[in-house]
Amino acid sequence: MLELYGETLSSRLLLGTAQYPSPAIMADAVRASGCEVVTVSLRREMAGNRTGGRFWELIRELGVRVLPNTAGCHSVKEAVTTARMARELFGTEWIKLEVIGNHDTLQPDVFGLVEAARILSDDGFRVFPYTTDDLVVGERLLEAGCGVLMPWCAPIGSARGPINVDGLRAMRGAFHDIPLIVDAGLGRPSHAAMVMELGFDAVLLNTAVAKAGDPVAMAEAFGGAVEAGRKAFLAGPLEPRDMAVPSTPVIGKAVFE
Numbered sequence: 001m002l003e004l005y006g007e008t009l010s011s012r013l014l015l016g017t018a019q020y021p022s023p024a025i026m027a028d029a030v031r032a033s034g035c036e037v038v039t040v041s042l043r044r045e046m047a048g049n050r051t052g053g054r055f056w057e058l059i060r061e062l063g064v065r066v067l068p069n070t071a072g073c074h075s076v077k078e079a080v081t082t083a084r085m086a087r088e089l090f091g092t093e094w095i096k097l098e099v100i101g102n103h104d105t106l107q108p109d110v111f112g113l114v115e116a117a118r119i120l121s122d123d124g125f126r127v128f129p130y131t132t133d134d135l136v137v138g139e140r141l142l143e144a145g146c147g148v149l150m151p152w153c154a155p156i157g158s159a160r161g162p163i164n165v166d167g168l169r170a171m172r173g174a175f176h177d178i179p180l181i182v183d184a185g186l187g188r189p190s191h192a193a194m195v196m197e198l199g200f201d202a203v204l205l206n207t208a209v210a211k212a213g214d215p216v217a218m219a220e221a222f223g224g225a226v227e228a229g230r231k232a233f234l235a236g237p238l239e240p241r242d243m244a245v246p247s248t249p250v251i252g253k254a255v256f257e
């Protein structure tokens, strides 16, 4: 079971709701994945004038928890205002906080992120900060009131998978009792399994499912991979070795060379 801000979840996969071929396919993908939390971009949906439309209806019908996000916000002010609007609209204190600092990589502005996290935590929000794999920034976010960290594994939408495995390992080691959700840049179910095998608590992804040839089948594949990775982590995987280690006993061999 995964516990996030006092809520218990059985699925360790969180899905984004953008970029699907249609809202109906999005809904089928969410169901197929088994996920219990979806993230919704308030700015994107309002800009598309979809408020009150079929999209929201489907989200409600899915019966999943909504994690509104501040995707597309480039300043503290914008992110804080968007978070407050999301709280009104969805009636939740949960907010996935994004403060983007670079247009090309969509890398978080970690200084703005810490500032916005402090403002929102002081205001009663439960903040899920989209951050880099920087340990010092992680510390600052916890000091600012965050109870969850969401390090990236690659730039949003890049589908590259973990580009700094050592950085992710270090995060896991440093914050062993804090829920860590790998967010963004996952491309394949094997990427999700890999980070779960490292001991991460959950993954959040969007593009790899929404833009797949068959989003529903891909969502199911990611759901399975997350479960497999978690099971493998709990089962205690072997550390890789440099040299061969015979798996067949040499005792009883007829001829020794």
Ligand SMILES: CC(=O)[C@@H](O)[C@H](O)COP(=O)(O)O
Binding pocket: 015, 016, 017, 018, 039, 069, 071, 096, 130, 155, 156, 157, 158, 159, 183, 184, 185, 186, 204, 205, 206, 207, 208
């Ligand atoms: C939906 C959302 O919140 C994205 O901003 C998130 O970071 C996912 O990234 P990918 O689309 O790379 O999976």
